[in-house]
Amino acid sequence: MTNTVTIPTPKTGPAPFPIPTDLWIGGKWVESATKKRVDVFDPSTGKKITDVADCDASDALAAVDAADAAAAAWAATTPRQRAEILRKCYEQIVANIEWLAYLISLENGKALPDARAEVLYSAEFYRWYAEECCHVLGELAMAPASGARIMVQYQPIGIALLITPWNYPAAMATRKIAPALAAGCTVVLKPATETPLTALAVAQIMHDCGVPAGVVNVVTTSKASPLSKAVLHDPRVRKISFTGSTPVGRALLHEAADQVISCAMELGGNAPFIVCKDANLNDALDGAMLAKMRNSGEACTAANRFYVHKDIYKPFTDGMVARMSAIKLGEATDPESTLGPMVNEKAVAKIAELVDDAVAKGAKLLLGGQRLNRPGYYYPPTVLADVPDNADMMKEEIFGPVVSLQSFDDEEEAIRKANDTEYGLAAYVYTQDLKRGLKICEKLEAGMLGLNRGLMSDPAAPFGGVKQSGLGREGSHHGLIEFCEIKYIATNW
Ligand code: NAP
Numbered sequence: 001m002t003n004t005v006t007i008p009t010p011k012t013g014p015a016p017f018p019i020p021t022d023l024w025i026g027g028k029w030v031e032s033a034t035k036k037r038v039d040v041f042d043p044s045t046g047k048k049i050t051d052v053a054d055c056d057a058s059d060a061l062a063a064v065d066a067a068d069a070a071a072a073a074w075a076a077t078t079p080r081q082r083a084e085i086l087r088k089c090y091e092q093i094v095a096n097i098e099w100l101a102y103l104i105s106l107e108n109g110k111a112l113p114d115a116r117a118e119v120l121y122s123a124e125f126y127r128w129y130a131e132e133c134c135h136v137l138g139e140l141a142m143a144p145a146s147g148a149r150i151m152v153q154y155q156p157i158g159i160a161l162l163i164t165p166w167n168y169p170a171a172m173a174t175r176k177i178a179p180a181l182a183a184g185c186t187v188v189l190k191p192a193t194e195t196p197l198t199a200l201a202v203a204q205i206m207h208d209c210g211v212p213a214g215v216v217n218v219v220t221t222s223k224a225s226p227l228s229k230a231v232l233h234d235p236r237v238r239k240i241s242f243t244g245s246t247p248v249g250r251a252l253l254h255e256a257a258d259q260v261i262s263c264a265m266e267l268g269g270n271a272p273f274i275v276c277k278d279a280n281l282n283d284a285l286d287g288a289m290l291a292k293m294r295n296s297g298e299a300c301t302a303a304n305r306f307y308v309h310k311d312i313y314k315p316f317t318d319g320m321v322a323r324m325s326a327i328k329l330g331e332a333t334d335p336e337s338t339l340g341p342m343v344n345e346k347a348v349a350k351i352a353e354l355v356d357d358a359v360a361k362g363a364k365l366l367l368g369g370q371r372l373n374r375p376g377y378y379y380p381p382t383v384l385a386d387v388p389d390n391a392d393m394m395k396e397e398i399f400g401p402v403v404s405l406q407s408f409d410d411e412e413e414a415i416r417k418a419n420d421t422e423y424g425l426a427a428y429v430y431t432q433d434l435k436r437g438l439k440i441c442e443k444l445e446a447g448m449l450g451l452n453r454g455l456m457s458d459p460a461a462p463f464g465g466v467k468q469s470g471l472g473r474e475g476s477h478h479g480l481i482e483f484c485e486i487k488y489i490a491t492n493w
Helices: 057-076 079-095 097-108 112-135 171-183 196-208 224-232 246-257 281-297 310-325 345-360 411-418 434-443 476-481
Strands: 023-025 028-030 037-042 047-053 139-142 149-156 159-163 187-190 216-218 237-243 262-266 271-275 303-309 364-367 382-385 402-408 426-430 448-451 484-491
Touching: 023 057, 023 196, 037 097, 047 196, 057 149, 057 159, 057 187, 057 216, 057 224, 079 097, 079 112, 079 171, 079 196, 097 112, 097 196, 112 171, 112 281, 112 476, 159 171, 159 224, 171 187, 171 196, 171 237, 171 476, 187 224, 196 216, 224 237, 224 246, 237 246, 246 262, 271 281, 271 411, 281 303, 281 310, 281 402, 281 426, 303 310, 303 411, 310 364, 310 382, 310 402, 345 382, 345 402, 402 411, 411 434, 426 434, 434 448
Parallel strands: 159 187, 159 237, 187 216, 237 262, 271 303, 271 426, 303 402, 382 402, 426 448
Antiparallel strands: 023 028, 023 216, 037 047, 139 149, 149 484, 364 382
16 A cells, blocks of 8 residues: 555645655555655644655665666657657646645745746756657768768666755756656656655656656655665666755765766856846846745755945845835745745754854844744845855855845956855846846856846756856756767768
């Protein structure tokens, strides 16, 4: 008998099935060999929702066995066959948007509008890769000296270990699963301990859409390190695609080195948001709110440091205070809320520590800044002005609803400060002068730039960072090629 949890019914109707809480291996829900369970909490109340299997390395290796058993047949399917299954996944995720959004809000704590946006974003990876997998073209060239033929083919790289964080429980999984399956790979997914239910629900939906047994396997555990170590030392595994913090990414890169496993790393960020003196104030404020507050500020692309030209610093600061004051903080599944709780106690404590540190070093607290005295893990919308360079939040990810502002005199200074970080994921620039904006973009050390845009994520665009924000790209054609091996055939005819 499979363990399941029935989630409360959102107003729009019940989930089509109770959410299984066991391991998804070889097309079956199975209990962990450990028989252990790990609790899943609702950050809005701090109360337990349910528990899921707490597996160990032996379960994970059973998932690798299942992925291996399914690999040859899946790789032999035609692109069109894979495309049609992926397209069906897109349609089913969209059809189930309301209860999937509710489930995400429940376990992650993001407000329903953010959760709905995530469901659509996560579905789009299936649609994009359904289209993209029919366009993996090879190359044919004549060798310059000999005239022999150079043929290049893209083949599935092999079994992939996918490890995802809690901040986008659906999208970080589908951003990896869809391109992996499109390329012809089979996968073992390990979702975050805080938010396993969404990934388990997605596995069930994919099965119902015709994904064959063993092609997608999902294992949940509270002991990620021994699990990834065992999987990365299995010679059948040829890829790790990880999204999460930079320190864990570094550790996994070391681990992957032993078997020389291909690594895609989507790691932390510390995005600067530069507002030039000629920016359209309203557009910049709208973009700033999107870049800062999307997903409760718990996004790797979140604007972490605002650098605003001194001539518009005052109106921009006033505008941010007004907009942040209008946010409705409440339980994530309350339809009235526009901001839910943070994911857990550790996250709230970290934000409080960063805010206290900035204030102690001279930042001006204009809004919020105090933890709320209520059950659950809430931190209020907060605005800090004149944050000094030596404040910890200028170096570390805030990962919460805190706006950190500083003024600048000239652009070169803003660019220098923006680049003064080990991270290089995202950066934003607002100006009405396109020439100025493009010049600044070219000088910013980031994998992704938002030029007069507060949102850059798009399944059709290459998502990823430079410096210590990661290696490789997800989304776009590049995201599929990450799951391919390049084969060169030298021939004559
Ligand atoms: P995390 O602590 O690095 O965890 C991410 C995943 O790795 C979780 O599934 C976690 O499992 C697992 N993990 C933790 N320690 C591990 C280890 N030693 N070996 C193998 N796996 C391990 O990150 P997080 O707190 O969940 O997520 C927030 C971070 O992700 C932020 O830094 C954010 O910027 C980054 N992020 C980056 C992107 C991007 O695209 N660049 C997107 C989203 C988030 P447990 O849950 O069991 O600990």
